[in-house]
Amino acid sequence: MDKLQETIDKFKLNVLAVENVPQSFSSTVYKILLMDNRTVFIKIPYSKQKLEREYSVLKRIANDLPVPQVLDYWEGNEDITGALLLSAINGVPIIEKVDSALAFDIGVHHAKLHAIAPNEHDFNSSVSNEYDHWSEFIKRQFNSFAIDVKEVVEPSLYELSLQYFNKQIKLLPPPDGPCFIHLDFRPGNILVHENKVVGIIDFESVRIGSTDMDFTKINRDIFLKYPGTLQAYQQGYGSIRALVDLQEVFPFYHFTDAFISIGWCKRRGIEKHQAFLQENLVYLKGILNVK
Template sequence: MDMLQQVIDKFKLNVLMIEDVPQSFSSSVYKIQLNDYRIVYIKIPYSKAKLELEFTVLKRFHYELPVPEILDYWEGNENVTGALLLSAIKGVPIREQVGTNLAYDIGVHHAILHSIVPNEQDYKSVVSNVYGQWSEFIRSHFYSFAEDVKEVIDPRLYEQSLKHFDRQLNLLPSPDGPSFIHMDFRPGNILVHENQVAGIIDFESVRIGATEMDFTKINRDIFMRYPGTRDSYQKGYESIRPLIDLQEVLPFYRFIDAFNSIGWCKRRGIEKHQTFLQENLAYLNRFLRIWDS
């Protein structure tokens, strides 16, 4: 709270009430009600790199997508990484069942994001450009979690995973891009109001890359849970831009997501994230059993 108070003082806010925002995994986020009853948000990323990236991307997307407006920015000091003061968007993260109408609108907004063409200034900015080395990026991303995963899962399953990854990586089609990709496009980062997308949040992991990685989490959290949503999403997406053949790439990227998520749980605390760990472990076992049969 001392860190938060420093930020409040820096932004000169007259605060009436403070609420923690849950499910924010790489930042501390607080909902602030001011004395005049306006709602704003304070976001304190865990690193200065994430702070600078979010600041840059929110400014870049301001006129392209429904994203929070930056009301103030503090670069931080030796004790605090820095902070963003953000406007509130009228909407809440997706927590309930997703129907076909909402899935269509999610597709529209995701396609709008992928349609933003990186310009010369973007390539000079803090946004990482991994498109030209896409296979190398996927490999590095996968193996960065491998040592963590190795400590958690059965050795045979671990070896199966590495062999499957190396074999399938070379069979991927040419990457679709270059595009801005969110890298954490999931229900918790999609705000809805009256069954429509009201905003997209959390741009700390944005890169210039290939679109196919960006479908992984909505496949896991929406398509695989709610029948009919994938078709509706596809119609919405294709009303803006062509969609790649998802069936050709989703199995591989879902496999990567399950593997990396196990490593993420190891890093963030196995006991705290036991349910998520078991879900991904079960999927990995099932996937490799079916694939190798």
């Protein structure tokens, strides 16, 4: 049986129409219009770990942040990892220019996530606690993609990258946390309506860790592209909780993000992600001062 149809049957849905959701890189997501004209989403993660992680996090933070409501959960079978049935939020991912007002609101919501203090149950849940061995976690993330990067970039650039990483990781400030960190906090996962944040989605990568890694993608996709947004974001974030010194951590995490993104492109298909690959090669060479 088709995986989607089997999932629909498990959730006992009366479906009128189905639409694929693009730009979902670690799950298959469908927008479902029901016969009663309600809209819901079916999310089928690529692994049970991601399924269980997102399920537990969404239920945990539902009262603190505007996130999709878990309407149903299926643990899956031998052929399907399982699925979540999620409510729709009246908003769309950020695809246009971000102004200072929206950047301020993004800062507020990001800080609200980081302000949720993990409790004893959280430390024993499906969400990994990486805070207590933060440097080791960063090294694992970096090294897991190094073999892929090595096949793509010139040997000299690869060796310079390793040297830079091993030097700079020792200079990071003490971890800020422990906090829930999204790890994919980017425009595509921030839903807006009338220039206000109305939803945060895609929590399958969440960890308990240090906040300093969680600013990387909005720096790349918002702060570096739209002048004034960093200052506005800092004001919004600071209205909820203290913010780490971003200028102290941005260079290192911008570098690791570019390096890992190159490895990600290799895994997911260089031809398909050629533009993203080239963008990150430019970043990497710029950081390492390589022409």
